[in-house]
Amino acid sequence: DIQMTQSPSTLSASVGDRVTITCRASQSISSWLAWYQQKPGKAPKLLIYKASSLESGVPSRFSGSGSGTEFTLTITSLQPDDSATYYCQQYNGYSNSFGQGTKLEIK
Amino acid sequence: EVQLVESGGGLVQPGGSLKVSCAASGFTFSGSAIHWVRQASGKGLEWVGRIRSKPNNYATAYAASVKGRFTISRDDSKNTAYLQMNNLKTEDTAVYYCSSSYTTTWYAAFDIWGLGTMVTVSS
Numbered sequence: 698d699i700q701m702t703q704s705p706s707t708l709s710a711s712v713g714d715r716v717t718i719t720c721r722a723s724q725s726i727s728s729w730l731a732w733y734q735q736k737p738g739k740a741p742k743l744l745i746y747k748a749s750s751l752e753s754g755v756p757s758r759f760s761g762s763g764s765g766t767e768f769t770l771t772i773t774s775l776q777p778d779d780s781a782t783y784y785c786q787q788y789n790g791y792s793n794s795f796g797q798g799t800k801l802e803i804k
Numbered sequence: 805e806v807q808l809v810e811s812g813g814g815l816v817q818p819g820g821s822l823k824v825s826c827a828a829s830g831f832t833f834s835g836s837a838i839h840w841v842r843q844a845s846g847k848g849l850e851w852v853g854r855i856r857s858k859p860n861n862y863a864t865a866y867a868a869s870v871k872g873r874f875t876i877s878r879d880d881s882k883n884t885a886y887l888q889m890n891n892l893k894t895e896d897t898a899v900y901y902c903s904s905s906y907t908t909t910w911y912a913a914f915d916i917w918g919l920g921t922m923v924t925v926s927s
Contacts, residue, residue, distance in 0.1 A: 698868060731913035733849075740901055740920060741841075741849065746913035784849055788911055792865050793839065793851040 699723050699787050703796035711804045714775045718799045720768045720785035731786045732761055732770045734779075735798075741784065745770065777803050806830035806916055808902050813921030820892050824921050826885040826902030831916065834858065835908035838878060838885040842898035843920075852900070855885065857908065870896075892925045899923075 700723040710716045720730065728748040733741035743752045745761035748768055758773045772779055780803045785796040812824040826838060837860075840852040853866035855876045864876050873892075878885040885902060899920040905912035 729911050733914075735849075740903075740917035741914070742917075743913055743915045746915075747911075752915060782848075786849075786851075786913070788913055790911060792867070793854070795841075795849040795851060798848040 698792060699726060699789060699794055701785055701787055701794050701796040703783075703785055703799050705799060706797065707800045707802070709802045709804055710775055712775055712777060715771065715773045716775060716801065717772075718770045718783055718785075718801075720763075720770070720796050722766045722768075722787055725765045726787045726789040728764050729787055729789045730761070730763065730768045731788060732759075733784045733786065734781045735784065736781045744783075772801075775803060779803060806906075808904065808916055808918035810900060810902055810918045810921035813900065813923045815924045815926065816892055817927050818892060818894055818925055820925075821888070821890045822892065822923060823886055823888045824900055824923065826887070826918060828883045828885070828904070831904070831906055832908065833883040833904075834880040836904045836906075837912065838876070839903045839914060840874075840876060840887050841901045841903055841914075842896075842923075843901070844895075844898040847898075850898075852887070860910075889923070892923075894925050897923060897925045 702721045730748045732745040735741040749761045782798045809827045837856045839854040856863040875888040901920045903914035904916045
């Protein structure tokens with residue numbers, strides 16, 4: 698099975714800051730990587746698919762990059778509403794797996 | 805309106821069985837894979853398994869943690885998918901989400917999610 702490792706596990710930043718979350722796959726997944734945002738008590742929300750494609754309706758402050766085994770989610774101009782847990786996910790055909798999550802706190 | 809609605813969660817004893825459902829509306833259910841994802845309280849997301857569409861032979865795949873105990877099925881005539889859970893363990897306690905995609909291609913991220921149903925395994 699493909700293992701996904703996210704870093705950092707927690708992150709604290711201020712309104713207006715730029716933050717980056719990293720996700721590493723245990724083997725190449727090409728660009729079959731998605732990023733989700735989840736708020737407490739809610740279902741996850743798709744932000745980025747195919748490593749760098751922005752889901753419709755998601756602010757352009759969110760961007761993704763990478764391919765193979767190394768991926769990043771970048772959020773610019775942080776807003777209070779960005780406080781959430783972010784997960785990467787590989788969907789490389791046979792099975793899927795998620796990273797352990799990154800909890801983002803807005804100071 | 806696009807919706808996935810899970811139902812059938814509840815309290816079950818260790819070793820018991822439970823079947824939860826996922827009813828879909830507002831998108832081409834029959835053409836899309838259906839996935840189950842779970843989340844224990846305070847923990848991360850765990851992919852449980854999926855079932856593909858009829859053109860893909862309703863192929864299923866499961867996480868190692870549930871393989872041999874859980875079975876996913878679907879009834880396209882009812883726009884409903886199911887997760888049959890047998891020999892339940894306390895560590896299966898979680899909110900169970902079903903998810904899918906507007907995309908009917910082989911590789912698809914999950915852009916449609918239900919609200920989840922709570923399954924508690926306890927004596």
